Amino acid sequence: MISAGKTHQFLGDVLPSDFRAEIFRLVDAAWLRVKLPRSKRLEPRITGLLQHSVIAEQESLYGHTAPFFILEDTKRRDPKTGKEIDRSDLEFHLLAHRIRAQRAYFVFESKRLNISYGGAPDSNASEYVGDGGMGCLLSGSYNAISDYSGMLAYVMDGNVTEAKHAVERHIVRKSEELRIRGEAKIHPSEFVPKRSPHGETHHLNDAEEFKIFHIFLSVSS
Numbered sequence: 395m396i397s398a399g400k401t402h403q404f405l406g407d408v409l410p411s412d413f414r415a416e417i418f419r420l421v422d423a424a425w426l427r428v429k430l431p432r433s434k435r436l437e438p439r440i441t442g443l444l445q446h447s448v449i450a451e452q453e454s455l456y457g458h459t460a461p462f463f464i465l466e467d468t469k470r471r472d473p474k475t476g477k478e479i480d481r482s483d484l485e486f487h488l489l490a491h492r493i494r495a496q497r498a499y500f501v502f503e504s505k506r507l508n509i510s511y512g513g514a515p516d517s518n519a520s521e522y523v524g525d526g527g528m529g530c531l532l533s534g535s536y537n538a539i540s541d542y543s544g545m546l547a548y549v550m551d552g553n554v555t556e557a558k559h560a561v562e563r564h565i566v567r568k569s570e571e572l573r574i575r576g577e578a579k580i581h582p583s584e585f586v587p588k589r590s591p592h593g594e595t596h597h598l599n600d601a602e603e604f605k606i607f608h609i610f611l612s613v614s615s
Contacts, residue, residue, distance in 0.1 A: 413461070414542060415585040417486055417500050418592065418609060420462075421546075424451040425611050435613070440548050441483050441504050442466055444611075462499075463487040484546065497540065502609075503527055504546040507557040515551050517560035522547065523568050531606050532573065532597060544607030552612045554591045561608070565595060573598045580608050 424447040430440060445466040452460045465485040484502040505522045508515040521527055522545065531543040549557040562579050569578040572595070580593035591610040596603060 418586050424448040437504055437506050461489055463489055499541050501540040501543045502546045506548045506550050508549050508551040508553055519560040519564040522561055523564045528606055547610045548613055550613050554610045554612050
């Protein structure tokens with residue numbers, strides 16, 4: 395029997411213990427597949443299309459040995475009351491490991507940046523760094539559901555450089571609330587290619603360093 399896809403170098407004799415670089419490469423490659431009609435440029439629709447694209451991309455790479463199970467718009471509820479307590483935008487689960495309580499390996503929150511409303515674009519950077527963006531990744535509930543977390547930035551006008559600068563300006567303004575450790579900026583990351591716009595911010599969480607990763611995805615006109 396011939397299986398679709400091919401064996402990827404990633405799936406060698408021994409699976410790596412750290413999957414972050416592979417997740418970021420997969421998201422970048424999948425983003426190239428995403429086509430966004432103007433009627434589908436709301437954040438949840440973009441994330442839904444990205445999820446489908448990531449699934450297709452990993453199947454083309456790995457075939458039946460795909461390492462991740464990918465969920466979109468996942469709700470979590472209080473086990474006693476059934477009340478929704480949080481909701482993540484995109485999750486990567488590892489199929490090759492037994493994870494207690496179905497804990498995710500990586501959770502993404504997504505926000506649009508540089509949104510045009512008929513005039514000058516709104517950076518939306520305050521929302522990105524706020525309670526519904528970076529802030530929720532620093533909350534105790536999110537730390538309990540995944541090993542790692544990051545932000546997906548959909549740059550609606552394609553100007554990634556300006557979008558990133560706007561986010562950094564707001565990180566400086568909210569550095570105390572974000573519990574920034576060291577310089578308030580998006581640092582280069584060892585898990586993304588050199589010269590990539592992506593990066594990481596450093597935070598303190600219960601006296602330990604905590605990283606939030608930032609993936610900037612340009613929306614073409």
